[in-house]
Amino acid sequence: MKYILIALLFCTLNSCKINKNSEMASTPPMGWNSWNWFGKDDINEVLIYKVIDAMVDTGLRDAGYDYVVIDGGWRDVKLGPNGELLSHPTKFPNGIKPLADYAHSKGMKLGLHTVPGTHDCGKDPVGGYGHEDVQIQQFVDWGIDFIKLDKCKFTGDWDEETLKDTYFKWSKLLKEKSKKNVVLNISAYIWRDWYPEISQMARTTPDITARVNSKWSSGATFYERDAAVKKKGGYYTVMDVAKENSKWAQFAGNGYWNDPDMMVTGDQGLSLEQQESHFALWSIMSSPLMLGNNPLEMSAGEKKILLNKLAIMVNQDPTEQGKLVKSDSKTETWVKHLNGDKIAILLLNKNEKSNEDIKITLKFLGLKGEYVAKDIFNGEDLGVIEDSNSYKVAKGSCLFVLLSKE
Numbered sequence: 001m002k003y004i005l006i007a008l009l010f011c012t013l014n015s016c017k018i019n020k021n022s023e024m025a026s027t028p029p030m031g032w033n034s035w036n037w038f039g040k041d042d043i044n045e046v047l048i049y050k051v052i053d054a055m056v057d058t059g060l061r062d063a064g065y066d067y068v069v070i071d072g073g074w075r076d077v078k079l080g081p082n083g084e085l086l087s088h089p090t091k092f093p094n095g096i097k098p099l100a101d102y103a104h105s106k107g108m109k110l111g112l113h114t115v116p117g118t119h120d121c122g123k124d125p126v127g128g129y130g131h132e133d134v135q136i137q138q139f140v141d142w143g144i145d146f147i148k149l150d151k152c153k154f155t156g157d158w159d160e161e162t163l164k165d166t167y168f169k170w171s172k173l174l175k176e177k178s179k180k181n182v183v184l185n186i187s188a189y190i191w192r193d194w195y196p197e198i199s200q201m202a203r204t205t206p207d208i209t210a211r212v213n214s215k216w217s218s219g220a221t222f223y224e225r226d227a228a229v230k231k232k233g234g235y236y237t238v239m240d241v242a243k244e245n246s247k248w249a250q251f252a253g254n255g256y257w258n259d260p261d262m263m264v265t266g267d268q269g270l271s272l273e274q275q276e277s278h279f280a281l282w283s284i285m286s287s288p289l290m291l292g293n294n295p296l297e298m299s300a301g302e303k304k305i306l307l308n309k310l311a312i313m314v315n316q317d318p319t320e321q322g323k324l325v326k327s328d329s330k331t332e333t334w335v336k337h338l339n340g341d342k343i344a345i346l347l348l349n350k351n352e353k354s355n356e357d358i359k360i361t362l363k364f365l366g367l368k369g370e371y372v373a374k375d376i377f378n379g380e381d382l383g384v385i386e387d388s389n390s391y392k393v394a395k396g397s398c399l400f401v402l403l404s405k406e
Contacts, residue, residue, distance in 0.1 A: 024181040025200035027316040028257045029146070029288045031067025031111070032060070036210035036262050036292025040073035040122065044091040048099055054295040056106050063307050064316065065291060067146050067183075068103055069111030070096075077124040083131030085114070085138055100143040111146025111183070112139065116166045117154035129154065129166065136173045144182065147174070151188040164194060171198035185259065185288075191248045196256035201288045205244045208261040209235040210292055211268040219269030222278065223350065238264065238274070239350075242281045243324070252286050252321035260285065262292035265302050272301045276377060277348060277398040279305050283315040284322035284336045284346050284400075310376040310402060314344040322346075325365075331358050331393070335365060343367070343403040344376070349393040360401065361388040369405070376400040 032055060034043050052068055055061045074096070076086035087095045096112065103110040114135065118127040128135045139147060149170055151158065167186060174182055186195055186202035195202035207213075209221050213235055224239035236244070245260035252258050263282060265275045282289060291306065298306075305311075314322075314336060322336025322344060334346040343365065347358040362371065362385060373382035373389065377400055383389070385403065393399045 023255065025183055025255050025257065027318050028286050029067060029183055029185075029201060029290070030064040030312075030316075031069060031109070031146070031289075032065060032291040032293075032295060033069040033071055033111075033148070033262045034073070035071035035113075036208075036212055036264055036268070037266070037294045038073075039212040040071075043070065043073045044088075045094060045099060049102060051295055052099075052103050052106055052108055055108060058295060058298065058303065059307055060291075060295060061106070061108060063309075064312060065289065065306075066107070067109045067111050067290070069113065069146055069148060069290070070099075071113040071148065072121060072150075074112065075114075075120070075124070075126050077126065079126055079131065083134045085126065085135055095142075096144070097142045100145075104143065109145035110143070111148060111185075112144055113148045113150055114139075115150050115152040116170055117152055117158065119153035119155070121150065121152040123153060127153070128170070132166075132169055132173055136170065136177055139174075139182070140177045140179075145180075146183045146185065148185045148187055163188065164192070168194075168198055187259075191251075191258075193251075196251055196254075200255060201257045201259045203259045203261060204248050205236055205241045205260055206233070207235050208241050208264060209237055209269070210262070210264045211266075220264035222270055222274040236261075238270070238278050238281065242285065245285055245287070246324045249285070249321040249323040253318060257286060257288055258321060259290075260287050262290045264292055265306060266293035266298065268293070271396070272305075273394070273397040275302060276305055276400075277346075279308075279311060280346050280376070280398055280400040281334070281348075283311045284334050284344055286315060286318070286321040286336070289315055305377075308377060310374075310379070311400065314338065314376065314402070331356050333358065333360075341405050343371070345401045345403060347391060347393050347399040347401065349395060349397055352396040354395050355392050356395075357390045358393050358399070359388055359390045360385060360403075363387070367403075371403040372406060374402045374404070376402050 074092050080086050100110040115127045118129050120126050184199045186199045189206050191204045211219050221237045241260040248258050317338040325335050326333040330351040332348040336344045349356045371385045
């Protein structure tokens with residue numbers, strides 16, 4: 001409770017309004033998005049049917065990943081005569097509603113990427129600006145459960161007032177027109193203090209490096225770039241994203257969650273150890289767990305990470321967004337306080353050349369008494385901590401720990 005009160009006080013002092021529809025996403029949404037693996041060119045309705053089936057067959061749905069979000073590539077390159085969105089004539093010839101109906105029949109939910117400006121990110125004139133009534137009604141009629149509203153392009157460039165007014169309009173009309181809960185995911189690349197008032201999740205960072213970016217890079221990368229490189233812009237690494245997202249931890253909760261972008265597990269450039277650290281970071285940060293992988297071809301190692309019940313439990317606990325509490329050139333410590341007097345701790349070894357001893361000290365964490373420690377990823381009992389314990393963390397790896405009084 002004290003963390004919620006602190007967040008409310010901070011928001012009050014900084015003109016941040018709390019989401020009034022917290023029941024829509026009482027915990028961080030979980031699911032899959034097509035962009036990081038398939039991009040704009042490689043998706044079609046046949047693939048989406050297969051993905052829906054795979055989410056069920058692999059156990060992802062039962063683990064909580066129940067949204068399938070079709071990102072860029074599902075639309076035609078033009079709007080209809082009344083400003084309506086048209087599905088791509090060859091990739092989605094049967095339209096979107098049959099896909100939504102099929103997802104619902106499988107216990108899944110369907111989401112779509114769309115743009116509130118005048119053009120999409122590829123500069124096609126398919127934006128919702130001036131056509132909000134028509135396009136939102138389409139989403140309602142199709143039975144869409146999730147909308148990723150991507151800032152993209154606006155003729156003459158966005159100014160902050162127009163951007164805010166446009167997103168508020170989408171939120172207002174969506175609530176008025178839809179008779180069911182529809183998650184609104186704002187994708188506008190930096191934190192803004194009005195996000196919690198109108199959305200259930202919102203991006204706090206630029207795009208993450210991923211497989212789809214391999215034409216310009218080597219794909220997903222893990223370690224933080226130096227300040228000079230980051231200043232030049234471009235895609236963010238896993239650690240770049242985590243560090244930026246952590247700045248806004250106090251605003252998460254009560255139906256709103258900070259979104260550090262889709263995940264990049266699978267064969268996208270990260271080692272299995274880095275994928276484990278990546279998933280631990282998104283879990284401890286209470287981030288929406290939106291997969292960006294290929295659900296049709298998951299290795300046993302990737303599947304083991306994504307289906308880890310304890311890690312998902314940490315993520316879905318709505319008490320707070322975990323945050324970075326200690327850092328040096330080689331190691332980091334992240335902490336999230338959970339319900340039931342439990343604490344999740346992520347010990348991260350950034351040193352790729354040698355193992356590092358990282359200490360958990362109860363006094364530093366404001367804890368008293370004895371705590372039982374458990375390795376979240378392998379379930380191993382790590383013993384009792386009475387004051388402090390030091391743990392050897394393998395090079396370039398992590399130790400994800402659950403502390404409890406039990």
